Amino acid sequence: MSRVITQSDQLDFTLADLEDMPAPGKVMVVHPKYFDVKYVINPHMEGNIGDINKEEAETEWNRLRDAYNNLGLYVHEVGPQEEYPDMVFCANQSLPNIKADGTKEVIMSVMHSPERKGEVPHIEKVYEESSYKVIHLDESQFTDFEGMGDAIWHYKKRLIWGGYGYRSSKDVYDHIAETLDTPVIALELIDEKFYHLDTCLCILNEETVLIYPKAFTEDGLAKIRKIFSTVIEANTFEAEELFACNATCPDGKNVLIQKGCVEVNAKLEELGFIVHEFNTEEFLKSGGSVFCMKMLLW
Numbered sequence: 001m002s003r004v005i006t007q008s009d010q011l012d013f014t015l016a017d018l019e020d021m022p023a024p025g026k027v028m029v030v031h032p033k034y035f036d037v038k039y040v041i042n043p044h045m046e047g048n049i050g051d052i053n054k055e056e057a058e059t060e061w062n063r064l065r066d067a068y069n070n071l072g073l074y075v076h077e078v079g080p081q082e083e084y085p086d087m088v089f090c091a092n093q094s095l096p097n098i099k100a101d102g103t104k105e106v107i108m109s110v111m112h113s114p115e116r117k118g119e120v121p122h123i124e125k126v127y128e129e130s131s132y133k134v135i136h137l138d139e140s141q142f143t144d145f146e147g148m149g150d151a152i153w154h155y156k157k158r159l160i161w162g163g164y165g166y167r168s169s170k171d172v173y174d175h176i177a178e179t180l181d182t183p184v185i186a187l188e189l190i191d192e193k194f195y196h197l198d199t200c201l202c203i204l205n206e207e208t209v210l211i212y213p214k215a216f217t218e219d220g221l222a223k224i225r226k227i228f229s230t231v232i233e234a235n236t237f238e239a240e241e242l243f244a245c246n247a248t249c250p251d252g253k254n255v256l257i258q259k260g261c262v263e264v265n266a267k268l269e270e271l272g273f274i275v276h277e278f279n280t281e282e283f284l285k286s287g288g289s290v291f292c293m294k295m296l297l298w
């Protein structure tokens with residue numbers, strides 16, 4: 001079942017029809033030594049050039065890294081590269097996969113922004129050293145694909161949610177569906193403040209998702225509601241200013257989220273999730289928060 005669903009009326013399967021996948025047991029993070037805002041490639045970065053408190057950024061990043069350790073995940077810390085101030089957002093350079101037979105592979109991104117293209121080979125090296133089979137997109141055919149910023153695995157199911165419009169193109173998903181032998185549900189993004197799917201959709205467990213509805217079309221929302229039985233909606237302040245939907249829930253229970261998302265957190269706790277708040281203020285200045293500061297791996 002390797003096809004792309006672009007319209008809600010094409011959705012003819014339920015979660016029960018999908019293959020199971022293991023939950024990730026590892027997390028990759030890139031040290032923020034050279035993290036900075038040096039250019040503007042998303043609306044959140046505007047006015048923030050040179051405004052990063054490096055020491056504060058490192059403190060915030062250390063707390064987050066330690067939290068993954070505490071949740072029992074194996075943390076793979078990757079060294080920073082001076083030329084790439086955004087490399088700390090390591091959800092973007094790749095899309096890893098584990099096959100039913102346990103073999104691991106990864107599709108490397110074709111970054112939309114020229115400023116970030118050079119990050120990809122550095123991340124590729126990490127996969128090579130971790131015995132992943134590395135797959136490259138044909139760059140003459142596909143010009144935009146930003147990895148797990150836009151292509152997000154459903155929790156423990158062989159299904160990808162594929163955002164497009166700003167950093168990834170819609171047509172790349174046919175190729176991804178075929179290469180990874182996985183259905184993809186494509187979602188158009190319509191608000192440039194929510195330029196990656198991971199800024200407006202956070203999969204919490206098999207049945208539950210946290211979204212910012214205004215970032216999607218009506219038909220996109222219909223697709224989300226057909227698959228998830230529980231849809232939590234973030235308000236504009238928490239989604240836009242605090243990146244509430246850029247949270248992460250690696251085990252279907254513990255949610256790591258920017259601090260201060262009062263309304264979202266109350267909804268999460270009501271549903272039985274355990275909320276862990278983190279300050280990612282320095283990274284918010286660059287248009288990123290918890291989810292995109294790591295890559296979950298097998």
Ligand code: ARG
Pocket residue numbers: 041042045086089091092116148149150196198199286287288289292
């Ligand atoms: N400054 C980075 C960029 O614009 C932030 C990336 C955040 N990543 C994410 N998946 N939301 O590319």
